Amino acid sequence: MSNEFQLFAESRSDMGKGASRRLRRLQERVPGIIYGGKDEPQMISVELRELKKALETEAFYSHVLTLKLDGTEVQAVLRDMQRHPAKGHPMHVDFLRVDKTHKITMNVPLHFTNEESSIGVKKQGGEIQHNIAEVEISCLPQNLPEFIEVDMAAAELDTIIHLSDLKLPKGVELTQLALGDDHDQPVAAVHAPKVRASADDEDGEGEAEAAGEE
DSSP, rough: OOOOOOEEEEEEOOSHHHHHHHHHHHHHHEEEEEEEEOOEEEEEEEHHHHHHHTTGGGGGGGSOOOETTTTTTEEEEEEEEETTTTTTTEEEEEEOOOTTTSSSSEEEEEEEETTOOOOOOITTOOEEESSSEEEEEOOOOOGOOOOOEEEEEOOOOEEEEEEEGOOOTTOOTTTTGGGGGGGGOEEEEEEEOHHHHHHHHHHHHHHHHHHHOO
């Protein structure tokens, strides 16, 4: 996968909470770290404004990035991020170095398609329930997808779609399925609307009572 995201990073030597606060307040930069691969972990910082702009795009969270660190380009993925508990802006970021020969494990979002035209919805009056919003995958960096598509077009009423039903891109594996069949959790389902289901139950009870009286 081509790299569409670039961030300019600078190495830093000052450590501790005080240094991180000064970095954020005085320089409007976010402290972070890059680790993994053959090199030692390195303390870095990135510009707050640039990072916040990148975070507005969903693909940034599951994409191989190019960090331009002190004039050197480093391939990496966003591994973790701490946000301010009240304001929500990034406080610290972790990046993982990647290379083409080693698999990485990442969480990628699920994109549900054809929900309104689903057989269970359009023809049978059901509604769709999402059980999970993302999945953990393992693959080589060049095979990392931005998302996994879940096509609901053929899903009928009372259908349950599991992890094993997902169509994965070439070279991509679901880590949960590697743990065994008992980890094949549901992803989505088509079921009757609760209001209608409740009404049917009440009708059933009413008929039963009427039959009893007779």
